[in-house]
Amino acid sequence: MAYYEPIIELGEAPLVQKGSTLAEVTDDIAGVTERPAPRGWWIVFGLALMFVGIFTVCVGYLFWRGVGVWGNTSPVFWAWDITNFVWWVGIGHAGTLISAILFIFRQKWRTAINRFAEAMTIFAVICALIFPGIHVGRPWLMYYVFPLPNQMTLWPNFKSPLLWDVFAVGTYFTVSLLFWYVGLIPDLATLRDRSMTKGRQMVYGFFALGWRGSNRHWRNYERAYLILAAISTPLVLSVHSVVSMDFATSVIPGWHTTIFPPYFVAGAIFSGFAMVETVLLIARTVFKLHRVVLMRHLELMNKFILFTSLLVGYAYSMEFFIAWYSGNRYEMAHFLHNRPAGPYWWAWVWMMVPNTLIPQLYWSKKMRTSIPVMFVVSIFVNIGMWFERFVIIVLSLNRDFLPSSWGYYRPTIIDVGTFTGTIGIFFAAFLLFMRWLPMVAMAEVKGTMPQADPHHGHRGKHAPHSEPIAAKGTLATEGAE
Amino acid sequence: MEEAKATERKIAPTVILAEFEDAGAALHAAEKVRDAGYSRWDTHTPFPIHGMDAAMGMKDSRLGWIVIACALTGLTGAFTMMHWMNGIDYVTVVGDKPPGAPGTIPSMVPIMFELTILLSAFGAVLGMFGLNQLPRHNHPVFASDRFRAASIDRYFISIEAEDPKFDVKATREFLEGIHAAHVEVVEEEVE
Numbered sequence: 001m002a003y004y005e006p007i008i009e010l011g012e013a014p015l016v017q018k019g020s021t022l023a024e025v026t027d028d029i030a031g032v033t034e035r036p037a038p039r040g041w042w043i044v045f046g047l048a049l050m051f052v053g054i055f056t057v058c059v060g061y062l063f064w065r066g067v068g069v070w071g072n073t074s075p076v077f078w079a080w081d082i083t084n085f086v087w088w089v090g091i092g093h094a095g096t097l098i099s100a101i102l103f104i105f106r107q108k109w110r111t112a113i114n115r116f117a118e119a120m121t122i123f124a125v126i127c128a129l130i131f132p133g134i135h136v137g138r139p140w141l142m143y144y145v146f147p148l149p150n151q152m153t154l155w156p157n158f159k160s161p162l163l164w165d166v167f168a169v170g171t172y173f174t175v176s177l178l179f180w181y182v183g184l185i186p187d188l189a190t191l192r193d194r195s196m197t198k199g200r201q202m203v204y205g206f207f208a209l210g211w212r213g214s215n216r217h218w219r220n221y222e223r224a225y226l227i228l229a230a231i232s233t234p235l236v237l238s239v240h241s242v243v244s245m246d247f248a249t250s251v252i253p254g255w256h257t258t259i260f261p262p263y264f265v266a267g268a269i270f271s272g273f274a275m276v277e278t279v280l281l282i283a284r285t286v287f288k289l290h291r292v293v294l295m296r297h298l299e300l301m302n303k304f305i306l307f308t309s310l311l312v313g314y315a316y317s318m319e320f321f322i323a324w325y326s327g328n329r330y331e332m333a334h335f336l337h338n339r340p341a342g343p344y345w346w347a348w349v350w351m352m353v354p355n356t357l358i359p360q361l362y363w364s365k366k367m368r369t370s371i372p373v374m375f376v377v378s379i380f381v382n383i384g385m386w387f388e389r390f391v392i393i394v395l396s397l398n399r400d401f402l403p404s405s406w407g408y409y410r411p412t413i414i415d416v417g418t419f420t421g422t423i424g425i426f427f428a429a430f431l432l433f434m435r436w437l438p439m440v441a442m443a444e445v446k447g448t449m450p451q452a453d454p455h456h457g458h459r460g461k462h463a464p465h466s467e468p469i470a471a472k473g474t475l476a477t478e479g480a481e
Numbered sequence: 482m483e484e485a486k487a488t489e490r491k492i493a494p495t496v497i498l499a500e501f502e503d504a505g506a507a508l509h510a511a512e513k514v515r516d517a518g519y520s521r522w523d524t525h526t527p528f529p530i531h532g533m534d535a536a537m538g539m540k541d542s543r544l545g546w547i548v549i550a551c552a553l554t555g556l557t558g559a560f561t562m563m564h565w566m567n568g569i570d571y572v573t574v575v576g577d578k579p580p581g582a583p584g585t586i587p588s589m590v591p592i593m594f595e596l597t598i599l600l601s602a603f604g605a606v607l608g609m610f611g612l613n614q615l616p617r618h619n620h621p622v623f624a625s626d627r628f629r630a631a632s633i634d635r636y637f638i639s640i641e642a643e644d645p646k647f648d649v650k651a652t653r654e655f656l657e658g659i660h661a662a663h664v665e666v667v668e669e670e671v672e
Contacts, residue, residue: 026634147562154571155571158588213631215533215537216537219534219541221613227601231598238591452504
């Protein structure tokens with residue numbers, strides 16, 4: 001990653017607050033892991049652990065009694081479990097978009113938020129993977145999904161989209177974890193080198209693998225990073241496409257739709273950016289990361305939210321149009337009647353308003369640069385996108401072809417506890433990450449700063465460095481140029 | 482002298498570290514070390530510096546070859562696995578597509594794609610570790626306290642004692658001559 005030179009004539013500004021030194025950036029980020037946790041951290045962590053406890057109780061009860069403790073029943077056999085799965089997987093997508101796709105497109109502003117977003121991906125995918133794991137009824141037989149020899153001498157059916165999903169989400173999780181770890185190695189070395197206690201030095205040193213910033217290493221490291229970004233780009237587009245095929249390959253009105261793969265990917269990025277923003281705004285305030293996470297980064301994220309909101313809104317409208325245009329009475333009954341005017345009309349409203357209307361506020365620069373506004377909007381989008389999956393799953397199942405088999409789904413308290421429990425798991429993991437790992441990619445941020453330019457301050461000059469310590473005063477005043 | 486060799490350990494230099502305070506100085510110094518004909522040397526920087534590969538006279542990374550081999554293994558391995566499991570060992574006919582028919586291929590695409598990516602990712606990460614000879618938790622440069630700043634805001638050039646051109650005095654003077662802000666001879670006990 002080369003240094004970033006803003007084009008002043010176009011109104012561009014540096015990515016890191018002007019005049020910051022490399023040491024200050026390191027202090028800001030690494031310091032968070034070295035100081036005692038602020039009181040706010042303990043409060044939120046305690047709260048998160050409480051929800052982890054609720055999750056444990058709910059899942060324990062589920063394993064003891066069976067899936068009957070959930071509200072799922074005929075005709076709605078997929079309900080909150082799969083809604084939560086799709087919601088969590090989708091949230092992960094923004095992380096990969098930021099770390100891989102924006103890297104390929106040389107969007108250097110991503111360095112401020114990519115570590116954060118990648119961590120979010122990993123924790124979100126962990127939460128997602130819980131649901132397919134526990135919804136199978138006999139979780140101890142979950143290994144049937146893997147191509148392992150078993151006592152029935154049966155192999156999995158590779159023509160099933162559900163199995164594609166196992167491979168897609170499994171690969172996604174593994175690749176995200178590898179990508180995240182590779183990015184962490186130079187920063188773990190920084191933490192190792194700053195450590196004041198033997199314990200920290202041992203632990204960070206172990207995971208830093210003896211990184212010594214060697215240029216012979218950077219050469220292969222940068223190539224590995226580029227390759228990981230290049231293969232993660234099609235991967236992230238494939239994951240939610242495959243998730244959408246769980247639905248799209250069936251014949252249920254509301255699911256049997258060719259628009260699903262791109263629509264799911266757009267929705268995933270939309271909800272993911274909202275979740276990154278929710279968490280980032282909290283962390284930025286609690287840990288005072290204003291030097292690195294600038295308003296500019298937040299504004300760019302809001303533009304992404306606005307753009308993907310339009311894509312999602314387009315998909316919603318297209319579903320309506322195609323339902324009418326197809327002339328298929330079941331499609332029309334579902335999209336034109338059951339969704340907006342059926343028993344779950346309120347869920348449909350919760351999908352439409354936060355996802356398509358509320359982000360339109362971001363057409364105004366004032367709105368997309370206001371911290372309170374973006375915090376509230378991001379929460380609305382998170383809720384709206386959960387309802388989108390609820391609408392797709394439950395509303396398609398509760399009224400299918402035969403009116404005699406129609407039903408109404410109600411979640412139980414165990415459903416609610418399990419879902420809110422995974423939010424607890426997500427935040428608990430995230431808080432531990434913020435406390436113990438550098439939450440901004442220090443090496444990458446430094447690489448975009450003016451100091452990373454070997455010709456900085458010497459442009460147009462041919463004279464070699466005549467003074468040994470030419471840079472002594474320069475570091476501090478560089479930003480002012 | 483012989484007595485000392487036999488009874489107690491002797492201290493020998495392992496590496497000389499030259500410290501620089503900005504990226505440009507390190508880059509230009511690296512060019513001079515390259516031109517002076519050293520071979521066992523390296524630069525250590527908190528982030529990769531643009532142009533350093535050329536300044537050190539290094540060739541392009543070979544990692545891509547490792548990754549493409551892994552990618553092809555994943556692609557063909559996935560196809561072979563699915564075809565053998567569903568088409569040969571335990572025939573599973575879905576959608577009236579007999580084993581081996583071209584119609585079975587589209588349903589194999591997602592998993593072939595995913596395994597291609599999975600193996601490429603492992604190839605990229607483990608291949609990078611292999612080429613870099615990491616993990617290596619012990620290295621002569623870590624004996625220097627000043628070297629801790631190499632991961633924060635300082636730029637180092639290291640020349641190892643194993644370099645054929647290495648000579649404590651001459652190399653030290655050479656590094657001082659190319660405007661290093663600080664030069665340190667790192668010594669270690671040897672048997």
